[in-house]
Amino acid sequence: MTTADTTSLRRHHARRWHEEGLKGFLFLCALLSIVVTIGIIVVLAFEAVAFFRHVSIVEFFTDTRWFPLLEPRHFGVLPLLAGTFTIVVGSALIGIPVGVASAIYLSEYASARARGIVKPILEILAGIPTVVYGYFALTFVTPLLKYVVPSTNIFNAASASIVVGVMILPMVASLCDDALRAVPDSLRQGAYALGATPFEVATRVVVPGALSGIVASFVLALSRAVGETMAVTIAAGATPKLTLNPFESIQTMTAYIVQVSLGDTPAGSTEYQTIFAVGALLFCITLAANLAANRILRRFREVYE
Amino acid sequence: MSRLLAAPANLRRRHRAARAFRAICTVLTWFCLVLLAVLLVHATREGLPWLDLQFLSEFPSRFPERAGIKSALYGTLWLIGFTALFSIPIGVAAAIYLEEYAGRSRINTVIEVSIANLAGVPSIVYGILGLAVFVRWMALGRSVLAGAMTMSLLILPVIIIASREALRAVPNSIRYAAYALGATKWQTVRHHVLPSALSGILTGTILALSRAIGETAPLIMIGALTYVAFVPSGPMDQFTALPIQIFNWVSRPQQDFHELAAAGIVVLLVVLLLMNAVAVFIRHRSQRFRL
Numbered sequence: 001m002t003t004a005d006t007t008s009l010r011r012h013h014a015r016r017w018h019e020e021g022l023k024g025f026l027f028l029c030a031l032l033s034i035v036v037t038i039g040i041i042v043v044l045a046f047e048a049v050a051f052f053r054h055v056s057i058v059e060f061f062t063d064t065r066w067f068p069l070l071e072p073r074h075f076g077v078l079p080l081l082a083g084t085f086t087i088v089v090g091s092a093l094i095g096i097p098v099g100v101a102s103a104i105y106l107s108e109y110a111s112a113r114a115r116g117i118v119k120p121i122l123e124i125l126a127g128i129p130t131v132v133y134g135y136f137a138l139t140f141v142t143p144l145l146k147y148v149v150p151s152t153n154i155f156n157a158a159s160a161s162i163v164v165g166v167m168i169l170p171m172v173a174s175l176c177d178d179a180l181r182a183v184p185d186s187l188r189q190g191a192y193a194l195g196a197t198p199f200e201v202a203t204r205v206v207v208p209g210a211l212s213g214i215v216a217s218f219v220l221a222l223s224r225a226v227g228e229t230m231a232v233t234i235a236a237g238a239t240p241k242l243t244l245n246p247f248e249s250i251q252t253m254t255a256y257i258v259q260v261s262l263g264d265t266p267a268g269s270t271e272y273q274t275i276f277a278v279g280a281l282l283f284c285i286t287l288a289a290n291l292a293a294n295r296i297l298r299r300f301r302e303v304y305e
Numbered sequence: 306m307s308r309l310l311a312a313p314a315n316l317r318r319r320h321r322a323a324r325a326f327r328a329i330c331t332v333l334t335w336f337c338l339v340l341l342a343v344l345l346v347h348a349t350r351e352g353l354p355w356l357d358l359q360f361l362s363e364f365p366s367r368f369p370e371r372a373g374i375k376s377a378l379y380g381t382l383w384l385i386g387f388t389a390l391f392s393i394p395i396g397v398a399a400a401i402y403l404e405e406y407a408g409r410s411r412i413n414t415v416i417e418v419s420i421a422n423l424a425g426v427p428s429i430v431y432g433i434l435g436l437a438v439f440v441r442w443m444a445l446g447r448s449v450l451a452g453a454m455t456m457s458l459l460i461l462p463v464i465i466i467a468s469r470e471a472l473r474a475v476p477n478s479i480r481y482a483a484y485a486l487g488a489t490k491w492q493t494v495r496h497h498v499l500p501s502a503l504s505g506i507l508t509g510t511i512l513a514l515s516r517a518i519g520e521t522a523p524l525i526m527i528g529a530l531t532y533v534a535f536v537p538s539g540p541m542d543q544f545t546a547l548p549i550q551i552f553n554w555v556s557r558p559q560q561d562f563h564e565l566a567a568a569g570i571v572v573l574l575v576v577l578l579l580m581n582a583v584a585v586f587i588r589h590r591s592q593r594f595r596l
């Protein structure tokens with residue numbers, strides 16, 4: 001072998017090592033997401049298990065009182081679940097109809113110019129920090145509600161629901177818009193040719209044709225409402241109770257977690273562990289919702305050529 | 306015969322329904338615009354009287370007229386700086402691996418699924434993770450570093466998803482041309498694919514960072530809600546951030562503090578709008594110079 005050959009061979013080897021090393025590094029970066037997922041599960045499970053050594057899991061799910069910080073203590077998560085449920089239902093009442101209507105407007109009616117205005121507005125609404133929505137709920141929506149329903153508490157589920165509804169609205173609108181636009185024009189034209197009005201085309205052809213995407217967007221939006229924290233912490237109050245009255249102060253799971261972490265709770269105490277027990281429940285609910293949305297998208301996807 | 310005669314009335318009804326439906330959809334959509342306007346006007350009207358140089362250059366205070374957001378502004382700057390430092394390289398690297406290198410193996414499927422799920426995990430759960438792992442286990446305390454690492458994990462899925470989309474939009478012809486000239490995989494990615502995807506990656510990254518600027522819950526979880534009347538001088542210092550300061554003021558009962566919160570919100574929204582404008586500008590420019 002000549003020297004020229006060996007150097008070229010060596011260079012070739014060096015380059016291969018370089019290539020493989022880089023690939024390994026990139027792989028490790030991608031692997032981090034699995035590590036984070038496992039990390040979340042381990043951290044939540046570890047402290048939650050410790051919590052359930054002190055508190056029976058039956059009490060956790062059946063006791064109707066949640067007084068974890070003061071004696072006599074009660075660890076029934078139902079009031080927190082009910083609070084979260086109230087917010088989810090309330091926000092769905094606002095976010096879903098308006099979101100779907102905007103999506104239909106965007107995909108079926110809007111001119112290119114109107115679209116060019118509405119889309120960025122939805123993006124801006126989606127990008128506003130949740131703490132700002134909380135401020136808006138407390139200082140604008142609540143006084144407005146008080147004006148209509150005088151018995152409204154300063155902290156109430158209704159105002160928080162309304163702003164959470166506004167928060168999930170852009171998500172519903174843009175996901176539904178994508179789904180509606182994936183329905184081919186030939187279907188619309190076919191329906192028009194049969195004499196359908198635009199209303200009939202939209203509701204009987206386009207919406208059913210995009211149903212999997214629309215339903216998945218609802219599930220994702222609701223999952224987002226479940227995990228919403230700042231707006232409900234600021235506006236919905238800190239009194240866990242089982243009530244369906246939206247004008248009363250309540251507490252959601254997320255707001256409870258914030259409340260505990262605001263105080264100075266020593267690690268290892270039962271109060272500290274409640275964060276993880278409630279957090280684990282929250283994680284399970286949102287994970288189930290996200291998996292369900294993916295399943296809906298995969299199983300019921302309408303395929304168009 | 307009778308059905309034919311009845312048709313016009315029926316048709317009129319159907320067209321009326323169509324017009325009503327269109328009107329409802331249009332009104333509800335433009336209602337969003339009204340909402341945004343009301344939100345902005347409300348915050349600006351409440352906060353504007355408090356917005357002056359003193360507000361930007363003073364530390365928080367018990368006295369509303371002397372309170373400012375200096376420590377919050379610097380805290381946010383430190384936090385976002387470190388978050389960008391951690392999340393951008395890792396996120397872009399992960400996206401490159403998944404788009405350019407990954408084959409159809411089991412582990413890659415698991416990676417994809419976990420990224421999709423992480424994108425849907427509530428931000429407060431990241432806060433719990435940060436509290437347990439960074440603050441307690443790694444004993445970083447309530448430092449800028451712990452906050453930035455938590456925030457990085459939170460926006461990592463967003464950066465990965467956006468970067469993947471940008472990489473996917475690069476036409477394969479560019480890759481084939483590079484290979485045909487004898488470039489290795491990495492040379493192709495480094496010198497041809499990445500530069501073509503740069504504007505898309507930048508846009509997605511800026512939007513992800515603007516999300517991090519507004520996030521409050523994870524920072525509260527790791528304990529950033531403390532009275533901080535100094536500017537952090539290193540990554541191990543305690544800090545406060547703009548949304549935390551806003552939350553602190555909103556949760557006080559006095560009207561004056563609510564107005565201070567509004568002033569803080571105006572500053573926060575201006576920062577976010579500027580970042581969005583930069584992102585839109587980059588996207589627009591890259592579309593104009595598309596090959």
